[in-house]
Amino acid sequence: MELKDLYEGFRNPQTIKSFASEIAKEAESLAEPLRVMEVCGGHTHTIMKYGLLQILPKNIKFVHGPGCPVCIMPKERIDHAISLAKMDNTILCTLGDMIRVPGSYSSLALERAKGADIRALYSPLDVIKISKENSNKNVIFFAIGFETTTPMTAAVIDYVVKNRISNVYFHINHVLVPPAVRAIMNPRKAKINAFIGPSHVSVITGSKIYEPLSDEYKTPIVVSGFEPVDVMEAILLLVKQKNVGKAEVEIEYKRSVTRDGNIKAQELIEKYLEVRGHFRWRGIGDIPESALKLKNEYSYLDAEILFKDRLSNEEIDDHKQCICGTILQGLAYPQDCKVFAKVCTPSNPLGSCMVSDEGACNAYYRYGSIDNE
Amino acid sequence: MCLSIPSKVEKIDENNMATVDTMGVKRDISLDLMADDVQIGDYILIHVGFAMNKIDKEEAEQSLRVYEEMVEAMQTQEDS
Numbered sequence: 001m002e003l004k005d006l007y008e009g010f011r012n013p014q015t016i017k018s019f020a021s022e023i024a025k026e027a028e029s030l031a032e033p034l035r036v037m038e039v040c041g042g043h044t045h046t047i048m049k050y051g052l053l054q055i056l057p058k059n060i061k062f063v064h065g066p067g068c069p070v071c072i073m074p075k076e077r078i079d080h081a082i083s084l085a086k087m088d089n090t091i092l093c094t095l096g097d098m099i100r101v102p103g104s105y106s107s108l109a110l111e112r113a114k115g116a117d118i119r120a121l122y123s124p125l126d127v128i129k130i131s132k133e134n135s136n137k138n139v140i141f142f143a144i145g146f147e148t149t150t151p152m153t154a155a156v157i158d159y160v161v162k163n164r165i166s167n168v169y170f171h172i173n174h175v176l177v178p179p180a181v182r183a184i185m186n187p188r189k190a191k192i193n194a195f196i197g198p199s200h201v202s203v204i205t206g207s208k209i210y211e212p213l214s215d216e217y218k219t220p221i222v223v224s225g226f227e228p229v230d231v232m233e234a235i236l237l238l239v240k241q242k243n244v245g246k247a248e249v250e251i252e253y254k255r256s257v258t259r260d261g262n263i264k265a266q267e268l269i270e271k272y273l274e275v276r277g278h279f280r281w282r283g284i285g286d287i288p289e290s291a292l293k294l295k296n297e298y299s300y301l302d303a304e305i306l307f308k309d310r311l312s313n314e315e316i317d318d319h320k321q322c323i324c325g326t327i328l329q330g331l332a333y334p335q336d337c338k339v340f341a342k343v344c345t346p347s348n349p350l351g352s353c354m355v356s357d358e359g360a361c362n363a364y365y366r367y368g369s370i371d372n373e
Numbered sequence: 374m375c376l377s378i379p380s381k382v383e384k385i386d387e388n389n390m391a392t393v394d395t396m397g398v399k400r401d402i403s404l405d406l407m408a409d410d411v412q413i414g415d416y417i418l419i420h421v422g423f424a425m426n427k428i429d430k431e432e433a434e435q436s437l438r439v440y441e442e443m444v445e446a447m448q449t450q451e452d453s
Contacts, residue, residue, distance in 0.1 A: 001430055001433060001434050001437070003379060003380070003381045003394070003396065003416060004396065005433070005437065006379040006416060006428065006433060007396070009433075009436075009437045009440070010436075012440065012444075014444045015443065015444055017444075017447070018440070018443045018444050018446075018447045019443075021447060022443070042376055095421065121421075122421065122422060123402075123421045123422025123423070124421060124422065125403060125422045125423075148377070148420060148425075149420070151406050151423070152406070152420065152421050152422065152423050155403070155405050155406060155423065199377075200376070200377045200418070200420060200425065203377075203418060203425050203426050204425065226377075229440065254429065254432040254435075254436065255428050255429045255430075255432040255433040255436065256418055256426055256428055256429070262406065262408065262425060262426055263408060264406060264407065264408035265406045265425070268406070
């Protein structure tokens with residue numbers, strides 16, 4: 001097998017077509033429409049990019065989930081990043097799209113344009129290099145991401161602790177998938193009856209973290225890869241489970257996911273981080289025990305504690321016209337929003353779902369309007 | 374954010390860093406999160422500068438074989 005087979009083999013149009021016809025046959029026996037939530041924004045992107053909605057039967061609906069770490073960051077925490085970046089002698093580092101997300105009065109990108117030293121990194125490892133090149137400055141890593149990205153932050157903390165680097169601090173915003181799924185399922189408003197489980201969260205955590213969820217909500221969960229063939233196969237497995245009345249955790253993405261996951265990564269996280277009591281999710285509100293923080297013994301590295309006088313925790317809601325929160329809960333689609341693709345666009349996003357590639361609004365904007373009715 | 378790319382290991386140095394090839398693009402990544410022994414020629418998933426896991430070639434080949442059979446079966450059906 002060549003490396004390219006790992007890409008092309010799972011994007012093959014003929015294979016996608018075969019799965020579409022298998023799914024169409026199986027879906028005829030569904031007792032009720034399948035309302036499947038793809039928890040992760042990466043899957044939303046695949047579904048839209050490859051036009052999978054258009055080749056699936058009408059009784060299969062996708063409900064887009066909250067699995068986009070940039071999208072769920074509440075404004076007050078973006079304001080934290082901005083306040084930290086504005087401190088003297090400071091370099092603020094973060095990943096990816098975070099710098100474009102609007103806070104309550106500015107964004108990191110705007111502050112960078114005004115002169116603050118803000119760096120969007122390719123890898124958290126760059127924090128170490130930057131701290132060595134700037135030993136007279138404080139380097140603050142604004143850490144974001146689900147379980148996928150948490151071990152990389154933990155690896156940097158590990159390096160900083162072991163090498164006694166004295167100018168690096170962390171502002172931890174790592175969030176967890178299972179509590180978010182519960183927050184959406186408990187009100188039972190979104191009427192979800194199947195889940196596609198995240199790909200790379202599961203590489204780290206293993207598929208075992210979903211077992212309590214499938215038991216509790218009597219809902220099948222299939223952990224799928226990010227390629228279009230993976231998503232189609234996952235849908236087929238979900239429909240088959242439904243048709244025989246099963247509600248189990250199944251792995252479609254067998255080439256990369258096991259039940260136990262990456263134990264070394266899990267141990268590294270447990271060494272430095274612990275669950276925090278509360279974390280507010282943009283649009284969803286407070287979800288208990290849904291995020292991580294540095295353990296007390298490492299509080300000397302915690303920017304949230306060290307600079308607390310400069311950081312306000314007052315809750316700041318989204319723009320009144322923005323329905324990101326409702327979309328993140330699976331209760332609305334982007335085209336239900338009045339400002340979608342009008343006032344709110346990827347180059348001038350009003351809400352976070354339009355900023356990130358993984359946000360539902362961004363995916364709908366890029367890949368055309370889709371009729372979900 | 375959680376996207377990750379399959380890559381091939383080309384070189385491993387004494388600092389536990391590997392040079393990988395991602396469809397023609399070379400980059401250096403850390404192997405610090407890997408519990409298993411990583412060898413040159415292995416396929417691994419890369420996420421923000423780290424290897425997350427080794428891709429199980431046998432599982433991947435098995436999936437691809439099943440897909441091929443499925444496509445063939447469908448084409449035979451269509452032809453008949």
